[in-house]
Amino acid sequence: MKADLHNHSYFSDGVLSPSELVRHAIDAGCDLFSLTDHDTTNGIAEAKKEADKLGLNLVNGVEISAFWRNSAIHIVGLGIDLDNDELQTGLELNQILRKERAKKIALGLWRSGIKDPLEKAQKISGGYMLTRTHFAQMLINEGYCKDMKSVFRRYLTGRKPGGVRVEWKDFGEVVKWIQSAGGKALIAHPFRYRMTHTKIKKMLNDFKESNGDGFEVVNANSSYEEINLGNQWTEDYDLLASIGSDFHGWPNQRVQIGNLAYLPNASRAIWSHL
Numbered sequence: 001m002k003a004d005l006h007n008h009s010y011f012s013d014g015v016l017s018p019s020e021l022v023r024h025a026i027d028a029g030c031d032l033f034s035l036t037d038h039d040t041t042n043g044i045a046e047a048k049k050e051a052d053k054l055g056l057n058l059v060n061g062v063e064i065s066a067f068w069r070n071s072a073i074h075i076v077g078l079g080i081d082l083d084n085d086e087l088q089t090g091l092e093l094n095q096i097l098r099k100e101r102a103k104k105i106a107l108g109l110w111r112s113g114i115k116d117p118l119e120k121a122q123k124i125s126g127g128y129m130l131t132r133t134h135f136a137q138m139l140i141n142e143g144y145c146k147d148m149k150s151v152f153r154r155y156l157t158g159r160k161p162g163g164v165r166v167e168w169k170d171f172g173e174v175v176k177w178i179q180s181a182g183g184k185a186l187i188a189h190p191f192r193y194r195m196t197h198t199k200i201k202k203m204l205n206d207f208k209e210s211n212g213d214g215f216e217v218v219n220a221n222s223s224y225e226e227i228n229l230g231n232q233w234t235e236d237y238d239l240l241a242s243i244g245s246d247f248h249g250w251p252n253q254r255v256q257i258g259n260l261a262y263l264p265n266a267s268r269a270i271w272s273h274l
Contacts, residue, residue: 003032003271004258005059006076006188006216006244010126011043012063013133015249018047021257024247026054028258032271034061034078036244039094040129041082059274062087063188064178065094066171068203071195073171074188076216076242077178079274084181090174095129097166102130105162109135112161114142132156137250147252172210179211184270186242187215191226204237214240214270218263220247220255231264242270 008014009021016024018035025033033056035047041062051058062077080087106118120142121134136151145151156162171187178185187207190200204215217230218241234241247257263269 001032001266001269001271002028002030002258003243003269004028004030004245004247004260005032005034005061005078005242005270006036006063006219007034007247007257008037008063008249009035009043009047010128011040012037012129013131013248018043019050021247022047022050022054022056022058024257026056028256030056030258032057032059034059034244036061036063036076036078038063038129038131039065039091039098041080041088041091044082059271060183062091062178064091064174065097065166065168066174067168068171068206071193072166072168073193073203075171075174075178075212076186076188076244077181077183078186078242078270080178080181080183082181087177087181087183090169090177094168097168098129098131101132101164101166102135104164105132105135105156108161108164109139109155112155114139114144114161117162132162133248133250135162140252148250171207171212175207175210175212184213184240184273185211186213186240186270188244189219189246190215190230191222192219197229201233201236204233204239208237208239212239213273214242214268216244217241218243218261220245220260222261224261227261227264234265234268239268240270240273241265241268
């Protein structure tokens with residue numbers, strides 16, 4: 001089974017359309033694919049239409065911003081009912097928070113001397129959801145930084161000009177949204193957060209106690225050590241394992257759809273439970 005269950009279109013902070021993503025997944029040889037835009041499911045209908053036409057098995061998905069112990073965490077929901085009221089109400093709340101954050105980011109960047117940051121970022125977003133990634137790409141385009149990593153470090157985190165704290169819901173609440181829609185809730189890319197292994201394990205334990213279903217064991221940047229640790233932790237905490245590239249398609253990102261290591265233990269694979 002070749003799966004990629006974490007991808008983004010231009011309905012959030014990706015570059016490509018949902019249809020283009022599906023075609024890329026076909027070209028990459030994927031058997032199972034999911035579009036998991038940030039806090040919105042608006043692109044799934046288009047992806048589903050293209051996937052049905054081309055014979056690709058598409059899983060309804062979303063990536064939801066949440067909090068755990070004062071840290072921002074992303075929770076992927078897979079196998080969700082798109083018409084579920086509780087889920088869509090939660091996503092609408094997050095979309096409002098995102099709009100408020102975008103205005104505050106723009107104000108902070110403007111105060112630091114950057115001209116028309118909101119208008120320039122909106123142009124890059126194409127009128128879809130405005131995210132930190134669009135501000136980051138704007139700053140790269142304007143020559144302030146060379147890549148995403150440096151622009152986030154210098155402008156968009158902590159006490160930097162565009163650093164804005166958002167009070168997302170606790171991840172236990174987000175798990176309820178996803179499961180009310182019949183989906184499985186998984187922590188996205190756990191090794192990407194600035195946490196020690198001890199803290200990651202505490203997070204996984206709390207997630208299990210909140211009835212969470214699993215986490216991403218493999219993503220595009222996973223090391224062999226991380227994959228082996230993640231595999232062990234699925235057993236230690238009785239959680240399911242997922243896999244996803246977190247593809248966005250920006251030209252300065254090397255991630256490719258489907259270019260992933262295999263799960264070490266297929267018996268815990270999320271697709272057996274969708």
